[in-house]
Amino acid sequence: MTLDQLRIFVAVAERGHMTKAAELLGISQSAASAAIRALEEQHGVHLFNRVGRNIELAQTGHRFLPEAKAVLERAAAARNVLEHVSQTVAGSLSIAASLTIASYWLPRRLASFHEAYPAVRLSVTIGNTRQVEASVLDGTADLGLVEGRTESDLLRRVKVDTDRLMLVVASSHPEIAETAPGRPDITGLRWIIREGGSGTREVLEDLARREGISLADLRIFLVLPSNEAVRQAVEAGAGATIISELVVGRAVAEGSLRAVPIELPKRDFAMITHRDRQASLAQMALKAHLAAEANGTT
Structure with missing residues (x-):
């Protein structure tokens, strides 16, 4: 039993998915599967049940998980002691x-x-x-x-x-109606947003609450998994988004995107x-x- 095998076991157990765990650890899916298989064969146990494309912890896996996590934590603590001793x-x-x-x-x-x-x-x-x-x-x-x-x-x-956030649209986008000076009517926009759990989506949710509405009241046109995909869709004229200046600052400066005046924290x-x-x-x-x-x- 190796520390690498334990790390892979914990990652798979926490995510219930071999490929997602492998991506998180920066290894191939086949390497993750081989590590789990070797761990099971070495000790003659069955740690996971395969259910369709997903996997779930077997009873033995449930019992083993807290012990595996404890070993990893102790190994990290031991490493830290040696580092502190040697400075x-x-x-x-x-x-x-x-x-x-x-x-x-x-x-x-x-x-x-x-x-x-x-x-x-x-x-x-x-x-x-x-x-x-x-x-x-x-x-x-x-x-x-x-x-x-x-x-x-x-x-x-x-x-x-x-980080500074910006509301941006394509340079060719029609002028946006305002409910008050500096307050664009966000219900009239077609939105391109990131997936749930992302920080930029969270900012739009906060803005909607500030306006007394929910995200469900907005015209969500497209949900994309990356900032680059969002930026390109907005540049193509698909709608508006709220996004970091780090992502769109150059596009705004070059004129392919237009910043909409709005107060964002x-x-x-x-x-x-x-x-x-x-x-x-x-x-x-x-x-x-x-x-x-x-x-x-x-």
Whole structure:
């Protein structure tokens, strides 16, 4: 039994899906299946029931899950002790980041972090805010970076930057009616939005509540899984969206998109970690590095 086998088992058990667990861990579906099969064969047990295309924990799997998670947590704690004793910032760091952060904000910061701490191995998985939160909670990620709200009180949350949001339409879009100066009639727009659990969708939900309506009252034309797909659909004239300036700033400057005047609150980019897990030296170094970047001191 190896730590890698335990990590794969926990990821599959938490998600109930082999392919999704493999994507989260950055391995192939066949490698994940082989690890589970080897674990079962080594100990002559049956950990999962296969139900159609999905899998669910068998009784033995339910009993084994808390023990597997406990072993992984102890292994992480042991690694942290050795790092603290040696005071060497090394080892591996698993980061889960929401899409806007991972695509537009994080790469340059990780590059400069690697220059400062070349002995730290970094891996990044991408999901929406809810998926990142789940990864930190179940231990498949050492830390998360999100722009949306988190729900669990088991998480520690630290602001690392702010983000400006924009309401944008295609440059050829007709003028938008206003209910008051600076308040466009959002019920008259055709909306292109991200999937449930994303930070940008959350902002539109908040705006709708501010206007005394729900998301269901809006004309949702299209739901897409990525910022790039949303931007391209809006540029093609399919409708309006609320999205980070990091994603559409260049398109607005070049004239393919038009920003609609509206008061939108800035949102925080935040690092989330599990309150019950001791931070490694690498985690503390990354947190300090991101804070220094935000303050312009690196």
